Amino acid sequence: xxxxxxxxxxxxxxxxxxxxxxxxxxxxxxxxxxxxxxxxxxxxxxxxxxxxxxxxxxxxxxxxxxxxxxxxxxxxxxxxxxxxxxxxxxxxxxxxxxxxxxxxxxxxxxxxxxxxxxxxxxxxxxxxxxxxxxxxxxxxxxxxxxxxxxxxxxxxxxxxxxxxxxxxxxxxxxxxxxxxxxxxxxxxxxxxxxxxxxxxxxxxxxxxxxxxxxxxxxxxxxxxxxxxxxxxxxxxxxxxxxxxxxxxxxxxxxxxxxxxxxxxxxxxxxxxxxxxxxxxxxxxxxxxxxxxxx
Amino acid sequence: xxxxxxxxxxxxxxxxxxxxxxxxxxxxxxxxxxxxxxxxxxxxxxxxxxxxxxxxxxxxxxxxxxxxxxxxxxxxxxxxxxxxxxxxxxxxxxxxxxxxxxxxxxxxxxxxxxxxxxxxxxxxxxxxxxxxxxxxxxxxxxxxxxxxxxxxxxxxxxxxxxxxxxxxxxxxxxxxxxxxxxxxxxxxxxxxxxxxxxxxxxxxxxxxxxxxxxxxxxxxxxxxxxxxxxxxxxxxxxxxxxxxxxxxxxxxxxxxxxxxxxxxxxxxxxxxxxxxxxxxxxxxxxxxxxxxxxxxxxxxxxxxxxxxxxxxxxxxxxxxxxxxxxxxxxxxxxxx
Numbered sequence: 001x002x003x004x005x006x007x008x009x010x011x012x013x014x015x016x017x018x019x020x021x022x023x024x025x026x027x028x029x030x031x032x033x034x035x036x037x038x039x040x041x042x043x044x045x046x047x048x049x050x051x052x053x054x055x056x057x058x059x060x061x062x063x064x065x066x067x068x069x070x071x072x073x074x075x076x077x078x079x080x081x082x083x084x085x086x087x088x089x090x091x092x093x094x095x096x097x098x099x100x101x102x103x104x105x106x107x108x109x110x111x112x113x114x115x116x117x118x119x120x121x122x123x124x125x126x127x128x129x130x131x132x133x134x135x136x137x138x139x140x141x142x143x144x145x146x147x148x149x150x151x152x153x154x155x156x157x158x159x160x161x162x163x164x165x166x167x168x169x170x171x172x173x174x175x176x177x178x179x180x181x182x183x184x185x186x187x188x189x190x191x192x193x194x195x196x197x198x199x200x201x202x203x204x205x206x207x208x209x210x211x212x213x214x215x216x217x218x219x220x221x222x223x224x225x226x227x228x229x230x231x232x233x234x235x236x237x238x239x240x241x242x243x244x245x246x247x248x249x250x251x252x253x254x255x256x257x258x259x260x261x262x263x264x265x266x267x268x269x270x271x272x273x274x275x276x277x278x279x280x281x282x283x284x285x286x287x288x289x290x291x292x293x294x
Numbered sequence: 295x296x297x298x299x300x301x302x303x304x305x306x307x308x309x310x311x312x313x314x315x316x317x318x319x320x321x322x323x324x325x326x327x328x329x330x331x332x333x334x335x336x337x338x339x340x341x342x343x344x345x346x347x348x349x350x351x352x353x354x355x356x357x358x359x360x361x362x363x364x365x366x367x368x369x370x371x372x373x374x375x376x377x378x379x380x381x382x383x384x385x386x387x388x389x390x391x392x393x394x395x396x397x398x399x400x401x402x403x404x405x406x407x408x409x410x411x412x413x414x415x416x417x418x419x420x421x422x423x424x425x426x427x428x429x430x431x432x433x434x435x436x437x438x439x440x441x442x443x444x445x446x447x448x449x450x451x452x453x454x455x456x457x458x459x460x461x462x463x464x465x466x467x468x469x470x471x472x473x474x475x476x477x478x479x480x481x482x483x484x485x486x487x488x489x490x491x492x493x494x495x496x497x498x499x500x501x502x503x504x505x506x507x508x509x510x511x512x513x514x515x516x517x518x519x520x521x522x523x524x525x526x527x528x529x530x531x532x533x534x535x536x537x538x539x540x541x542x543x544x545x546x547x548x549x550x551x552x553x554x555x556x557x558x559x560x561x562x563x564x565x566x567x568x569x570x571x572x573x574x575x576x577x578x579x580x581x582x583x584x585x586x587x588x589x590x591x592x593x594x595x596x597x598x599x600x601x602x603x604x605x606x607x608x609x610x611x612x613x614x615x616x617x618x619x620x621x622x623x624x625x626x627x628x629x630x
Binding site for chain 2: 134148257262
């Protein structure tokens with residue numbers, strides 16, 4: 001996947017292009033590249049936060065409460081006098097890591113279950129797919145909210161609650177993809193050679209079916225970040241004083257005069273989710289020539 | 295057709311039953327002990343008192359028996375007593391549902407009225423500036439965290455520019471209209487109180503816009519993609535060859551077929567609006583089901599959370615059933 005994506009990008013970088021070709025490159029890969037750049041920038045900032053910031057995320061300075069953006073505090077300070085920029089950049093660590101964990105673990109579980117369902121057929125398939133339907137008949141945010149409330153506040157518990165509602169869409173997609181692959185001759189060949197079903201599924205079928213799953217995963221990290229921030233906003237995600245974007249918006253919710261407290265963390269969520277959506281959109285265009293925008 | 299409807303209905307009933315089981319299991323196998331949550335420390339240390347309390351709420355019965363007690367209650371419309379409000383959960387839900395219904399419906403209408411035409415134009419004028427604008431609007435709409443968008447709108451239009459009214463359904467000093475439907479737009483109109491009607495409408499604008507943002511994005515994208523797909527069909531070339539005007543072709547031939555997936559998505563989106571108003575209602579102090587969900591979750595009011603989750607799941611199932619049936623009506627190939 002990455003190899004095919006890199007080839008046109010490399011060509012574009014090494015050979016000076018005529019204007020029309022450059023425009024076409026921009027139209028085809030511009031949005032996705034922008035998305036990837038935004039995501040990379042956020043990852044970099046999250047990793048380097050301790051090096052580039054003069055403050056710590058939980059240093060309280062009571063005399064500096066609710067300062068508007070200024071030279072010493074670029075994004076102002078919150079109700080406890082903590083530096084908002086510092087909390088914002090440290091917050092990127094929580095949002096990015098929870099987003100990736102939920103989507104990757106959810107995707108692995110869902111793909112395995114969906115793959116097993118499609119490969120085994122019969123009662124196993126029926127059981128797995130009905131369980132999938134059952135979870136999908138709840139609105140995700142409400143079910144996650146109920147489970148998170150039951151488990152108690154905390155990052156791990158919220159991730160678990162999200163995972164419970166996250167795997168079904170991957171299971172559905174994986175099942176349909178594996179069903180298609182299953183009828184191919186190479187599966188028959190692998191069976192004749194005497195490979196075990198687990199090996200056929202994991203080493204042969206799933207690698208061939210993975211393209212659309214990658215798109216869903218990319219698009220979904222943004223969703224997971226928004227959902228986690230939302231649960232945090234509702235008071236169920238992180239335990240204070242952990243800097244997290246959703247809970248930062250919640251802390252500034254009543255402060256309409258001191259708009260910066262809530263505005264910037266939300267803007268951070270918007271940019272990172274936009275990044276994932278740009279990238280996901282672009283990848284979908286490459287993989288699906290019919291939907292490609294010429 | 296009838297057989298299809300009956301089988302879909304049966305499936306929905308089975309799913310609803312299973313949903314009650316899921317709710318029950320979440321509520322009854324949580325790590326937290328309800329005794330400690332609901333009794334004070336002093337009462338919880340008295341063993342006899344705890345035993346009596348457990349017996350009173352049936353917590354001493356085996357799990358499967360408790361499930362039947364729970365089901366029996368459900369059949370009688372008993373969703374338990376909310377710990378926070380000390381009222382039956384069903385009463386609470388009945389009180390808060392109209393506010394959400396009104397908000398979600400206005401938001402959905404907004405998303406339809408803007409999203410579908412925008413999607414149509416984007417498809418017809420493909421790759422023009424309006425297509426790019428539509429793409430940007432829909433991506434930003436889908437990517438904005440609702441709770442933040444709600445805050446920004448309030449801070450900007452109420453706090454800053456002061457052109458919009460503040461949170462709530464009516465002016466704080468106004469009296470709510472006599473309750474007929476619980477929908478303020480309808481109730482004020484029925485009472486002939488047009489000042490209150492305008493007030494209610496003004497209070498609806500910001501929250502419904504916020505609620506509509508994500509749905510608008512989805513509708514625009516789906517309409518555009520679906521239009522592009524049906525524009526390539528043979529009957530469209532035929533219609534063009536007949537010499538019909540371009541807009542006749544678009545509105546008369548392309549659109550009706552392109553709308554089928556939009557109906558499916560629209561139905562789901564409406565269900566999501568009804569249930570997804572948690573963030574919007576919380577920020578706008580909108581006294582609906584969403585805010586009730588939030589306050590219940592914040593207070594760990596378990597009977598209330600479970601009641602809402604169940605009601606919402608059933609709403610979801612019903613809307614899905616309606617989508618499937620309307621789908622079958624529009625596209626007879628579905629039934630086979």
